Amino acid sequence: MAGAPMLSVADALGRVLASVTGPVPSETVALERAAGRTLANDLAALRTQPPFAGSAMDGYAVRSADVADVPAMLEVIGRSAAGAGFAGEVGRGQAVRIFTGAPLPRGADAVVLQEDTDLGTDRVEVRATVAPARHVRAAGLDFRTGDRLLQAGQRLDARRLALAAAMGHPRLPVRRKPRVAILATGDELVRPGEETGPDQIVASNSYAVAAIAKRAGGEAVDLGIARDTLPDLADRIAAAQTAEADLLVTLGGASVGEHDLVQEALTRAGMDLGFWRVALRPGKPLMHGRLGRTLLLGLPGNPVSSIVCGIVFVVPAIRALLGDPGAGDDPTEAGVLGIDVPANDLRQDYMRAALTRGPAGEAVVAPQSRQDSSMLAVMAGSEALLVRPPHAPASRAGGPCRIIRTDRYC
Numbered sequence: 001m002a003g004a005p006m007l008s009v010a011d012a013l014g015r016v017l018a019s020v021t022g023p024v025p026s027e028t029v030a031l032e033r034a035a036g037r038t039l040a041n042d043l044a045a046l047r048t049q050p051p052f053a054g055s056a057m058d059g060y061a062v063r064s065a066d067v068a069d070v071p072a073m074l075e076v077i078g079r080s081a082a083g084a085g086f087a088g089e090v091g092r093g094q095a096v097r098i099f100t101g102a103p104l105p106r107g108a109d110a111v112v113l114q115e116d117t118d119l120g121t122d123r124v125e126v127r128a129t130v131a132p133a134r135h136v137r138a139a140g141l142d143f144r145t146g147d148r149l150l151q152a153g154q155r156l157d158a159r160r161l162a163l164a165a166a167m168g169h170p171r172l173p174v175r176r177k178p179r180v181a182i183l184a185t186g187d188e189l190v191r192p193g194e195e196t197g198p199d200q201i202v203a204s205n206s207y208a209v210a211a212i213a214k215r216a217g218g219e220a221v222d223l224g225i226a227r228d229t230l231p232d233l234a235d236r237i238a239a240a241q242t243a244e245a246d247l248l249v250t251l252g253g254a255s256v257g258e259h260d261l262v263q264e265a266l267t268r269a270g271m272d273l274g275f276w277r278v279a280l281r282p283g284k285p286l287m288h289g290r291l292g293r294t295l296l297l298g299l300p301g302n303p304v305s306s307i308v309c310g311i312v313f314v315v316p317a318i319r320a321l322l323g324d325p326g327a328g329d330d331p332t333e334a335g336v337l338g339i340d341v342p343a344n345d346l347r348q349d350y351m352r353a354a355l356t357r358g359p360a361g362e363a364v365v366a367p368q369s370r371q372d373s374s375m376l377a378v379m380a381g382s383e384a385l386l387v388r389p390p391h392a393p394a395s396r397a398g399g400p401c402r403i404i405r406t407d408r409y410c
Contacts, residue, residue: 076124249298266296352379
């Protein structure tokens with residue numbers, strides 16, 4: 001495997017998604033606890049919305065034929081408000097004072113705007129004609145009972161939660177949150193707040209990957225820091241299996257150096273290795289495989305590499321585990337280069353970049369001057385990743401490009 005050519009990002013992602021054997025099981029939760037969850041089944045409306053013809057404006061419910069010639073004087077026989085409709089029927093020469101959202105009384109077929117009247121209480125002068133159905137929301141205008149409006153795999157954001165509520169659903173079938181076990185590795189690592197030795201650094205990758213996993217819809221399980229020994233790695237890998245992780249993400253140690261023992265430890269545990277080198281920058285030593293029922297992604301140890309690989313590979317893997325049919329969709333969008341960029345080599349590059357708005361509202365991106373994959377301060381100050389395909393030619397400022405907005409993932 002060491003001499004195998006590097007996979008393209010597209011091929012690697014395709015293999016990762018193909019190795020997801022199916023979505024995680026479903027569960028039912030209360031509507032108020034469903035924000036951010038992913039629907040397990042299609043959802044049909046349990047009611048018609050609106051359930052009655054109603055007024056779209058404040059005014060008077062009338063028979064349009066009675067105001068074909070204006071001004072017209074009509075008798076006001078009652079009022080209809082939201083939640084308190086008029087029970088009677090509008091006859092010839094009559095009107096009902098009506099307010100937005102109120103049911104349209106029987107016999108009426110239109111609403112006259114209040115500003116087109118003298119606002120009379122017992123009798124009202126109508127000064128403008130209206131066509132039938134004017135300013136009326138028909139019953140079922142939004143949806144009808146039985147309409148399938150939400151699909152399995154969709155994430156329940158504010159818009160979809162509101163729709164589910166309006167459809168009459170107090171509880172929703174959602175996918176269980178995939179359990180994402182995260183294992184940092186390396187003798188050089190200590191947790192934030194712990195004393196650091198002269199050769200040690202503070203572990204940060206696991207916190208970033210946990211945040212990325214949670215935002216994608218997963219549940220992060222912290223396995224701590226494994227030291228660079230096969231027994232310690234074996235214990236932590238066993239802990240991931242005990243936790244019934246759907247996805248195990250290792251951080252660091254996945255290459256083939258003398259101290260890179262993660263691949264060996266996983267192989268001893270029974271890993272079926274898929275690949276471990278991808279033509280991307282940062283993140284070339286990316287490992288993929290399966291460990292029994294658990295999907296495995298081994299991310300590089302450099303902090304920026306782990307974040308980039310988290311966006312490019314971990315997020316789609318979690319979405320696939322949730323049954324999202326768009327898990328592998330292209331995350332990039334159009335942008336405009338703010339500065340000249342040189343030609344790229346054989347690896348797809350994800351350059352940390354500042355993002356501004358151009359005069360026409362376009363996204364203008366300027367790669368940071370320093371692109372070292374160890375530099376978290378540069379990553380934190382970058383609103384976008386500029387995606388440069390393999391062998392992309394040099395490009396001038398003002399030219400088109402593709403970007404990933406970092407705030408959508410981390």
